[in-house]
Amino acid sequence: MKKYLLSLAIAGVALISACAKTDKEIAQATLTETADNTKTIGTAKFYELSDGKIRMDIEMNFAARADSNVAVHFHEHGDCGNMGENTHGHWNPTKEAHGKWGSAAYHSGDIGNIMLDNKGHATLSVTTDRWSIKDGDIKNIIGRGIIVHGGTDDYTTQPTGNSGPRVGCGVIEAVK
Numbered sequence: 001m002k003k004y005l006l007s008l009a010i011a012g013v014a015l016i017s018a019c020a021k022t023d024k025e026i027a028q029a030t031l032t033e034t035a036d037n038t039k040t041i042g043t044a045k046f047y048e049l050s051d052g053k054i055r056m057d058i059e060m061n062f063a064a065r066a067d068s069n070v071a072v073h074f075h076e077h078g079d080c081g082n083m084g085e086n087t088h089g090h091w092n093p094t095k096e097a098h099g100k101w102g103s104a105a106y107h108s109g110d111i112g113n114i115m116l117d118n119k120g121h122a123t124l125s126v127t128t129d130r131w132s133i134k135d136g137d138i139k140n141i142i143g144r145g146i147i148v149h150g151g152t153d154d155y156t157t158q159p160t161g162n163s164g165p166r167v168g169c170g171v172i173e174a175v176k
């Protein structure tokens, strides 16, 4: 029995390292407060999967917004200046309407609402074929902004979801 458990454990470790090898980190963004960019409120890490899709793991640690929603979108430009306004509007390479992720129509960076717990913590993973890191590809996410809004995305108001002020921002950068 002990031997069996041991080999199970070894198999588990092998599985974990196999995953780590396949899921290559290709990009990341550090999210900071727009009012004070020395204050980090979260990170987004992007991994290329063996099937060519990209997974984003986002982790928020935003105590000032504990027990509330924040709305997260990719915006056009990777410039967090002027309280995040320099990122301009939602990144929309497929010319769709704003909407809920996974619905009939949505912008390719409409991550949507993330509910923060009583410490301001939350994690979310999204896997998609709507993104790439290839130069010249309209799906290329490198250099895009990520905006964290201090309100709730209603998923219907165009083109923004009426998501509230831009309280956080980051830029998607390639990881070499």
Ligand SMILES: [Cu+2]
Pocket (backbone or CB within 6 Å): 072, 073, 074, 075, 090, 147, 149, 163
């Ligand atoms: Cu937005």
Ligand SMILES: [Zn+2]
Pocket (backbone or CB within 6 Å): 073, 090, 097, 098, 099, 106, 107, 109, 110, 159, 160, 161
């Ligand atoms: Zn949108």
